[in-house]
Amino acid sequence: MTHGVSDHPQKAAEFIADSQRAHWHDGALWFVRDKRDAAARSVPEWEQLRETAKQIKAHSLSRLPDYLEEFERKATALGAQVHWARDAQEHNEIVYGILKAGGVRRVVKSKSMLTEECHLNPFLEQHGIEVVDTDLGERIVQLRQEPPSHIVLPAIHIKKEEVGDCFHEHLGTEAGATDPAYLTEAARQHLRERFMQADAGITGVNFAIAETGGFVVCTNEGNADLGVSLPKLHIACMGLEKIIPRAADLGVFLRLLARSATGQPITTYSSHFHGPRADGALHIVLVDNGRSALQQSEEHQRALSCIRCGACLNTCPVYRRSGGHSYETPVPGPIGSILAPSRDPGKYASLPFACSLCGSCTDVCPVKIDIHHQLLTWRRELAESGHLDWKKRWSMRLAGVVLGRVWLYRFAGKAMRTVMPLLPRFLKYNPLNAWGKQRELPPMPRKSFREQYRRRHGK
Amino acid sequence: MKSKTYELCEFLTDVVQVEKLAVQFPHRVGYHQSCHGLRELRLGAASELMPPPDDAAVGNNESKTHRLLRMVEGLELVTLERSDECCGFGGAFAVGEEAVSCMMGQDRIADHQQAGAEVIVANDMSCLMHMDGLIRRQKQNLPVMHIAELLAGNKLPRNGKTQP
Structure with a gap:
């Protein structure tokens, strides 16, 4: 996960090789997309809400430093301690520093894509601190020692039989158990014990409010x-982009978030935190890790509006069929394919191409990020910065030469129409012809449209 | 140039304002909504977008092409389970992400088959080339037609041959 160059087509082909499983995965996520449609349809002003959310985010990003400083002032006044982290390393060290000072040995953590992005768990474990992910899906993937495959449904790639096997091994449930209620109860008992033993709790942040210095964490499991x-x-660990100006803006996002994510009218628990509890301490770690650089990019700034609902993953025909792990990045799918190359273009150059440009993500996005257009932009940027592999580089160069010269284009067309029907099958369907692996080539017409048109109109 | 360029069906409904067609096509038709027609040219309402409350037609995922198809005598539009999912062609994507592309195309074809379509019709030749390539490799009997062929009065292709 942390080294080498990602190769989405290869990983996707491996996932699809198990066709039954790939179809099951596709169906499970389409079901969520369907639920989202029904939930969105129940709100008459849905499109207006999306537009409002987009504008609030655009405004917040345009004054990011002001709102962050206002948040820091207000949160500090409420008694929280605010820390600033330039990158993942600094974030991890700050968190470890706080835990060490408090003599903490056991930590429970609710879902936070930011801490996944920073690889906080392995860092803390190296320093002898036990971290237990308490979201059920996250706990499952943690026990299986693999990364989440989805930002809202971390274990969506795992079948209940496999959860049964995993719990049998780690939690001592009966062998072969597949009953969701039984398995969930076992996880509940196991997690309760960890909750009781914990010396500290780490959470993510869904929305931080500049005006009040408070923040909101959304979970379904409490x-x-x-x-x-x-x-x-x-x-509480949060990316810089989580800031919104006013408490009144929250309603817009909470209505959009749960409906877009899982088709629920509202997340089960939307917990508001304003300063530490009477006998405790609250630390808020604000993390940049490439965000301010993205904020400077006119092309990709809008990607920072993302509220991590996962709707673009659920609707993406490629994600549904290739699985989250094929992206090899903490945030997979369409939005992840914009964010990852900004962090490491060399490593993630295959991701903006893992897209048919169907545009479904853009239309489903609750904050109206033009996701597929940004993926297209990324392709150009990766080509210009020399990050494409030789196959893409040369095939595109050749296409450019042919399409850029009318005479050559006409000649190439004529040559294809003449030669192709004469070629024996084995020459046309060779291992270099990726089209022909599962598809027939189109039958060659005898005349081009231009030739037919000329003949008919005598020109 | 952009303001003077139209997609065929858009031209027929918006500029020519066709109300009637003297075309017969007594078959069950599966209409494939090509993504760039749907989500770039906005020939219809994408299923992701929610209609304003007073616009029922948009809510039905109707497009300009649907309006024309309804004018064709004898034509029956079949109902797909996924009304506007991508077929997986996507230009260079078709070869760069061959496995995903083919699975997407296969799933679209299966949807048209379960709906009982006798032919797949679309506004975009590249979607059709991709799905037709899959269909012919598997020697299945499901022809494809471009919308222009259908509106010009062509008959259902038999044995892979176009019938004017």
Whole structure:
């Protein structure tokens, strides 16, 4: 995961090789997309909400430093301690520093894509601190020692039989158990124990409000609440882009978030935090890690509006069929394919091409990010910065030469129409012809449109 | 140039304002909504977008092409499970991401088959070339037609041959 160059086509082909599983995965996520459609349809002003959310985010990003400083002032006044981290390393060290100072040995953590992005868990484990992910899906992938495959449904790639096997091995449930209620109850008991033992709770942040210095964490399982209510130390880690100006703006986002994510009218728990509890401490870590650079990019700034609902993953025909792990990045799918190359263009150069440009992500996005257009822009930028592999480079160069010269284009067309029907099959369907692996080539017409048109109109 | 360029169906409904067609096509038709027609040219309402409350037609995922198809005598439009999912052609994507591309195309074809379509019709030749390539490799009997062929009065292709 942390080294080498990502190769989406290869990983996707491996996922699809198990056709039954790939279809099951596609169906599971299409079901979520369907639920989202029904939930969105129930709000008459849906499109207006999306437009409002987009504008609030655009405004917040345009004054990011002001709002962040206002948030810091207000949060500090409420008694929280605010930390600034330039990158993942600094973030991890700050969190470790707080834990070390508090003599913490056991931590419970609710879902946070930021801490995945920073690889916080392995860092803390190296320093002898036990971290337990308390979101059920996250706990499953943590026990299986793999990364989440989806930002909202981390274990969506795993079948209940496999959860049964995993829990049998780690939690001592009965062998072969597949009943979701039984398995969930086992996880509940197991997690409760960890909650009781924890010395600190770490959460992510969905929305931070500049005006009040408070923030909101959304979960469906209530694990964030329990994780920060039992231990006295709460550390909230947030990316800079989570800021919104006013408490009144929250309603717009909370209505969009759950409907877009899972088709629920509202997330089960939307927990508001304003300063530490009476006998505890609250630390807020604000993390940049490439965000301010993205904010400077006119092309990709809008990607920072993302509220991590996962709707673009659920609707993406490529994501549904290739699985989250094929992207080899903490945030997979369409939005991840914009964010990852900004962090490491060499490593993630294949991701903006893992897209048929169908545009479904752009239309489903609750904050109206022009996702597929940004992926197209990325392709150009990667070509210009020399990050394409030789096959793409040369085939595109050749296409450019042919399409840029009328005479050559006409000649090439005529040559194809004449030669192709004469060629034996094995010459046309060779290992270099990726089109012909599963598809027939189109039958060659005898005359081009131009030739037919000329003949008919005598020109 | 952009303001003077139209997609065929858009031209027929918006500029020529066709109300009637003297065309017969007594078959069950599966209409494939090509993504760039749908989400770039906005020939219809994409299923992701929610209609304003007073616009029922948009809510039905109707497009300008649908309006023309409804004028064709004897034509029956079949109902797909996924009304506007991408077929997976996507230009260089078709070869760069061969496995995903073919699975997407295969799934679209299967949807048209389960709906009982006798032919797949689309506004975009590249979607059709891709799906037709898959269909012919598997020696299945499901012809494809461009919308212009259908509106020009061509008959259902038999044995892979166009019938004017």
